[in-house]
Amino acid sequence: MLLSVENVTKVFGANRAVDRVSFGVERPAFIGIIGRSGAGKSTFLRMINRLTDATDGAIHFRGRNVLGLKGAEKRSWQSDCAMIFQQFNLVPRMDVVSNVLHGTLNRRSAFATFFNLYPTADIHRAIDILDRLGIAEQAPKRAEALSGGQQQRVAIARALMQDPQIILADEPIASLDPMNAQVVMDALRRIHEEDGRMVIANLHTLDTARRYCDRVIGMREGRIVFDGTPDQLTTGVARDIYGADETFSETATSTAIHHLDSPAEKSRAGVKVH
Numbered sequence: 001m002l003l004s005v006e007n008v009t010k011v012f013g014a015n016r017a018v019d020r021v022s023f024g025v026e027r028p029a030f031i032g033i034i035g036r037s038g039a040g041k042s043t044f045l046r047m048i049n050r051l052t053d054a055t056d057g058a059i060h061f062r063g064r065n066v067l068g069l070k071g072a073e074k075r076s077w078q079s080d081c082a083m084i085f086q087q088f089n090l091v092p093r094m095d096v097v098s099n100v101l102h103g104t105l106n107r108r109s110a111f112a113t114f115f116n117l118y119p120t121a122d123i124h125r126a127i128d129i130l131d132r133l134g135i136a137e138q139a140p141k142r143a144e145a146l147s148g149g150q151q152q153r154v155a156i157a158r159a160l161m162q163d164p165q166i167i168l169a170d171e172p173i174a175s176l177d178p179m180n181a182q183v184v185m186d187a188l189r190r191i192h193e194e195d196g197r198m199v200i201a202n203l204h205t206l207d208t209a210r211r212y213c214d215r216v217i218g219m220r221e222g223r224i225v226f227d228g229t230p231d232q233l234t235t236g237v238a239r240d241i242y243g244a245d246e247t248f249s250e251t252a253t254s255t256a257i258h259h260l261d262s263p264a265e266k267s268r269a270g271v272k273v274h
């Protein structure tokens with residue numbers, strides 16, 4: 001088993017935010033985690049890369065319990081599983097290349113970090129990665145001058161700089177318009193396919209999960225209530241995951257471009273209808 005999650009639990013006071021979550025992954029896959037706000041998706045992702053300590057349970061990656069790692073071993077694990085956030089978390093006033101080079105921070109000495117010194121090889125690699133993501137020409141600009149979709153690709157480049165085995169993406173497209181959302185999801189999918197990296201993404205839209213993931217995990221109130229392929233993710237199952245009644249509509253959880261076909265949807269999305 002490549003990744004094995006066993007009874008992982010996180011308790012905040014009286015609230016079981018994540019409740020005995022267990023599943024196994026045999027080979028690097030593109031996994032989507034869906035569920036309504038507060039279902040425990042972010043907390044779970046943050047426990048994998050040790051941003052949040054679990055209350056109970058174990059997570060084994062290639063046979064090693066990552067929840068027990070300390071010090072240098074923990075930091076090394078954290079660079080093996082790079083995280084991408086909804087708000088990109090770039091340094092806005094810093095240029096794009098420097099933001100990407102930040103992905104090598106925990107490999108560099110305090111001296112080099114203080115004086116902002118980067119090996120030439122790292123700078124070349126950063127530009128190659130930006131090129132691969134189609135944004136090399138943005139390299140000298142300040143991060144804040146870029147569109148949301150471009151900024152998220154910079155964040156992906158920063159993650160790739162760590163050469164991670166797993167990319168953890170916490171609502172990576174929740175702040176993006178449908179067009180940019182697609183560009184970012186395409187980039188993640190391509191990295192998964194070309195590099196064989198595992199991707200675990202918290203997603204708030206069903207259609208994105210169906211379209212990009214090999215496997216979808218549905219969470220509700222801290223527990224896994226669905227674990228299967230996109231094909232098995234029927235409207236009935238989705239209704240169960242989101243805890244909605246018969247009035248549940250798929251488009252309510254959708255941002256995809258192809259759902260903006262009808263004039264009503266276009267106008268709701270703020271697109272001018274002629």
Ligand SMILES: Nc1ncnc2c1ncn2[C@@H]1O[C@H](COP(=O)(O)OP(=O)(O)OP(=O)(O)O)[C@@H](O)[C@H]1O
Pocket residue numbers: 012015017035036037038039040041042043044
């Ligand atoms: N640091 C914290 N202290 C106390 N409670 C927390 C903390 N972080 C999360 N929670 C609670 O844990 C539960 C799960 O939150 P979490 O953010 O993991 O859900 P989520 O599915 O990612 O939702 P969202 O998409 O809104 O982030 C919620 O009830 C939340 O209020």
